[in-house]
Amino acid sequence: MTMTDRLSFLAAPLARDAGVPLRVQVHSRILDGIRTGALTPGSMIPTETEIGRLLGVSRTVVREALMLLDEDGFIVSRRGIGRFVADAVPEAGLERLRPLEDLLSMPGSVLELRRTQGELQETTSTYIAEELAIPADSAAWFFETVVLRDGQPIALSQEHLPADAPVASLSAGETALSALLDRLGSGVVRFTAGLLGESRAAPLDADPGEPVLIVTQTAKLDGRPIYLAKHMLRAGAGQLSVRQPGQ
Template identity: 85%
Template sequence: MTDRLSFLSAPLARDAAVPLRVQVHSRILDGIRTGVLTPGSMIPTEAEIGRLLGVSRTVVREALMLLDEDGFIVSRRGVGRFVADAVPQAGLERLRPIEDLLSMPGSRLELERTQAELQQKTSTYIAEELAIPSGSAAWFVETVVRRDGQAIALTQEHLPAGVDLDDPAAGGTALAKLLARLGPAVGSGVVRFSAGLLGESRAAPLGADPGEPVLIVTQTARLNGRPVYLAKHMLRAGAGQLSVRQ
């Protein structure tokens, strides 16, 4: 079995198309998936991982934050971070676009597209959620949601490269586009809720503090039984109540 320190210290690809935080996230997740980092075991500190991989603590902190909010690791205050005892499994339920969930009577909701690109390589986590080969191309669509001029949420959506979004840089969220075009064919998925922090990269489009606490809503959806959509919505305190029907 591969030694955990040797596994973590193997050089990163340094591929300009893949952000360092994504590469660090994929490395640690690969370690969890393959059993190099065993369930319940303590993982190295931010400083140790940064030294092993030759990256900054900020990069490592963002990668660990994502792994924590997705349930792959758990943090114990004053002790450290540990691999979760059980890897999270996806569940199924019908989804609604985030703009529908955040709209309020008498208020004006606006969507500001900040990114819309076909990324040539994607992370292990996104590839797993979309059931595509790791490192393959996928759509990335990022949107700031504003209510009455106030930025209340950041939405980051991922779809397989073969999905036709028409003009991904315009209109509503990618999920709204899929539902408008395909209707009930976009059927089942999962919604997960977790508490977390914005982090450096996600705070920038909102003009917010990276340490600001947010509610993280993770959505997935299927088309003809296959995963076709993954999104993370970072909801700020100003987003108000979120209603979920069961």
Template identity: 65%
Template sequence: MADRLSFLSAPLPRDQAVPLRVLVHSRVLDGIRRGVLTPGSMIPTETELGQLLGVSRTVVREALMLLDEDGFIVSRRGIGRFVADSLPQIGLERLRPVEELLGVNLELERTAVMLQPTTSTFVAEELGVAADTPTWFVETVIRRDGRPVALAQEHVPAAGPLTEEDTTVPGTLLSVLLRRSGPAISAGVARLTPGVLGEGRAASLGADPAEPVLIVTQTAQLSGKAYYLAKYALRAEAGNLSVIQSGH
């Protein structure tokens, strides 16, 4: 097994289709999954990780923020960040497309559509695909009465019912998928965690990176196999979020 320093300092695969924060996120998560970064161990500081990987502190901060949101690492104020003692559990909530939850007077603006030849560890694990599987990444800003209230970042395998043309259809990818595949969509799961926007999401929303938001990580299966993954960042202006749980 590689030692921590060698593993973390190995050159990142530079791919313009994959943001640096995603590459850093994958490197740290790979270290956790492989046991190079053991449960309860301290993560190097933002500055140290930036120097090891040859990226800025801002990029490292974004990656660690996402790992914190998903429960892979924990932050201890005044001390540092640590690998979680146990890997996060899957949630039980089921959600409809986010635009249906947020009510009326909404406008959805597609701000990014990318076919990614490789995908991050987190996305690959959630979708149950290999890291070299092409996936679509679609980002949508959701506005109410002209004000941005949420950001949707969605991923689906390129091989599947959704096509490049579907990425231009109004609404989130999940709404398109539900209309197209209907009953074949099953086992929808969502995890809700508090977080902050961070630099990347804040730039898309024109907001403060330190603004608190509710992060919803949502997955869904298609014909019994993982197919859909999304992260929604909901601002306070989005209002109350109701989650309905079924007893069946």
């Protein structure tokens, strides 16, 4: 592929009246080039001057867009050499239901699931009962799993399911969502910043005051709520992406 072919995705002019900042448009254009393979993993990114000339924007605008791509893990900077497409580009993540072990896996790293709890227990939380549409005092499955990458604990997963959910034979090497995935319908994911707290810090051997990203997942089976999970992601867990197509 010639350099002209590689840069063809930059040829179309940017919209100047779309109400979208130029740096965001440049970011999207370059990201499309990475996603479509016009810029392959490990290949060098055109210079700020080249990109600016092709798109008709200033180097400052290009620099801001490239900083965002670097921050998001799509490109890497090598001092004195230039910028390159990352060897492992972050995948589209939460556009569909995916188990936590799939979301956190990385090429060249070993991901391990360590089950710390897995049992039927009385539901004492009104929130859990409401999310699963079960009586507050009924039994429900609770699975707690530590996720380790290359031996380092990076996340804690706590999953809740109704007592009749088909997970009694769940293996230690998978989350409940992984076992149910083929049967589930719609799902919802929510993000919250928080702290680990005493009970969640213990399985991770971490400080209870450590800040984490809390990812809450819910899903239905045949229109019935059947899955609730809270995943506590530590700073080393990496990135989760959600695509947001334009209107």
